[in-house]
Amino acid sequence: MLTDTKSRLLDGLEHIEPDALLQLMVMARDDERQGKIDAGVGVFKTSEGKTPVMRAIKEAEKRLHEEQDSKAYLGMAGDKLFPKLLAPIVFGEELGDNMIGLQTPGGCGALTLAFKLVEAARPQARVFVGTPTWANHQPLIAGADLEIIEYPYYDKADTSLCWDAMVEALKSARSGDVALLHGCCHNPTGANLTVDQWHEVAAILVDRGVVPVIDIAYQGLGVGLEEDAAGLRIVMDACPEVIVAQSCDKNFGVYRDRVGALFVKASDAKTAALTMKHIQQIAREMWSMPPDHGAALVRIVLSDPELTAMWRAELDEMRGRIIDLRRRVAESDPRLAYIGEQEGMFSMLPVTPEQVVKLREEHAIYVANNGRFNVCGMGDDQVDSFTNAVRALMDG
Numbered sequence: 001m002l003t004d005t006k007s008r009l010l011d012g013l014e015h016i017e018p019d020a021l022l023q024l025m026v027m028a029r030d031d032e033r034q035g036k037i038d039a040g041v042g043v044f045k046t047s048e049g050k051t052p053v054m055r056a057i058k059e060a061e062k063r064l065h066e067e068q069d070s071k072a073y074l075g076m077a078g079d080k081l082f083p084k085l086l087a088p089i090v091f092g093e094e095l096g097d098n099m100i101g102l103q104t105p106g107g108c109g110a111l112t113l114a115f116k117l118v119e120a121a122r123p124q125a126r127v128f129v130g131t132p133t134w135a136n137h138q139p140l141i142a143g144a145d146l147e148i149i150e151y152p153y154y155d156k157a158d159t160s161l162c163w164d165a166m167v168e169a170l171k172s173a174r175s176g177d178v179a180l181l182h183g184c185c186h187n188p189t190g191a192n193l194t195v196d197q198w199h200e201v202a203a204i205l206v207d208r209g210v211v212p213v214i215d216i217a218y219q220g221l222g223v224g225l226e227e228d229a230a231g232l233r234i235v236m237d238a239c240p241e242v243i244v245a246q247s248c249d250k251n252f253g254v255y256r257d258r259v260g261a262l263f264v265k266a267s268d269a270k271t272a273a274l275t276m277k278h279i280q281q282i283a284r285e286m287w288s289m290p291p292d293h294g295a296a297l298v299r300i301v302l303s304d305p306e307l308t309a310m311w312r313a314e315l316d317e318m319r320g321r322i323i324d325l326r327r328r329v330a331e332s333d334p335r336l337a338y339i340g341e342q343e344g345m346f347s348m349l350p351v352t353p354e355q356v357v358k359l360r361e362e363h364a365i366y367v368a369n370n371g372r373f374n375v376c377g378m379g380d381d382q383v384d385s386f387t388n389a390v391r392a393l394m395d396g
């Protein structure tokens, strides 16, 4: 029998709402209407609505099955070759001796380590975050007990960047503060900085002594592998310290295998080595060691020129589908023209939450509450039904 002095532990839990996007996924899955469009979920889809295992990854899985002769622990940094092979893709060159890289459980794991590292080094650092941003960013920063300073990044009604507000916000940062930046394919807006704007941002970061944390989760799904890394590389060249949270989950299509990497550029090799020790200590407290399977597959693909070429070709196909859909949506109405200029898997519709419900209930079209939609969530033959429904809403 429980008495007043022996209350149950779990009675102390407060009510929380289930994740809105996960709820949307379930609703879309259970919707039995013909021609429904699930543009809520954030994964690449073929015209048939499939999220296939990439051909190069399938081949790598066969090789892994043949070659792997042990599943013994690899240590806190995971697969050591994986970040080394990834570096030329992300940075266009090998890791310098003032840089470290390690395997993490997806981009989320890399971001977790990034902000915990900031906390360990400078707990009073404030993190500048442009809004709207990916829904996980703020909880991950708050999880490291860091203060968040928001600034407007994108005006949904105007479908444009709030460039002046971004510049003003970053110029107000103090030395030692942190700026979270999307490397490419901004989620949820699809609106990215131009090369000139990246140069300007980099100059402000250097001038103010602000440390960039660059989240790059969609490289190759915007304009191209090289083009999508251009901004990140500008910042890498300019800033003495840079933290990069990378994810392979989208561009290698290995979502559930949780594949990512954290890279840090320090001012010198000694600091880089010390940073690595701290990061591994944090990783030990979080998950001890990252899961191996997906990173081993990426390592196999990137170790073999033939598999790498196969992967690149398939990534090109995926990006081609996204770009083609963007063009078709953009051409349907001048009010949607901005979608053709944006990049990556996501853009936002200038709609209210009530209109989002209308899209769902009257047209079986699922988009996130804030109007974010996954461009490749529609089949090739569904573009007209998507744009007709959106145009009807905009017409009132």
Ligand SMILES: Cc1ncc(COP(=O)(O)O)c(C=O)c1O
Pocket: 042, 105, 106, 107, 108, 109, 134, 182, 187, 215, 216, 217, 247, 248, 249, 250, 255, 258, 259, 260
């Ligand atoms: C902007 C952004 N960053 C990071 C991630 C992390 O991805 P994952 O943890 O699945 O690798 C995502 C995933 O949706 C994302 O959209």
